Amino acid sequence: MERHAARAYRVAFGITRNSADAEEVVQDAFLALYQKADAFEGRAALSTWLYRVVTNAALMKRRGRRHEVEVSLEAQLPRFGEDGSRAGDMSVLTADWSQNPEADLLSRETREMLSRAIDALPDAYQTVLVLRDVEGLSNEEVAEIVGESVAAVKSRLHRARMALREALTRHLGPHERSSWVWEWGKRLGLWKR
């Protein structure tokens, strides 16, 4: 049961980004769990139910707290030209910060930036990201918990990851150069497509 509690807390905190809210969500969920314990036929049913209750309660808390308007996800996604190639400064597009030192990737500054970027995701995207990439649930399990199709879960997860990758690239990669450099290189055929 303690393992369930730890998971429930991670999900609640992942969605609310607030420890007091997460604690309240978990306490309420466990109270409800004990009131309905006899209704569960197996561990899988209990686990799915608990995730669902915690997710819904955490989303309610989050909605109650949020005052700022969410940033449009579209603005955070990669851009493409009409021919389907990437659009933007090539030095940014080819920037591969995945091999940066661990100290950079796990620095307090990077963790705080990532936390803010996760918090800025629209609710439905953030929820899927937490259940899938934090809790390691399958697409099918997440679909059952959030009451959406597997296709919708996969799409939201991918878009959420892409948005966070953009945020990390802005933080860890090179700064964007003016667009004329990109256009100039494109005309000269410097960028491989």
Add this chain to the structure above:
Amino acid sequence: MEALKCKDVIVEFLADYLDQALPPEMTREVEAHLRACAACMAYLNTYRRTRDLIGRHAAQIAMPDEMQDILRRFMLEQMVKKNP
């Protein structure tokens, strides 16, 4: 079949490619594009690293000790109530 564009690889196939959920032929198409396109290869590496960092970032989220004690006491109380 027409060669894949960056948009196809990144938007349509990347997540399934990383999950090894693409058919073999499509996997080969994606890999051919990645070998020829430095931008998409960088995208793949940083996307994979992003997924890894999200997990590692979350692994540091732990329930506070005080909260664990409260829940433990609560569970014990409930067990006693059920089986006095």
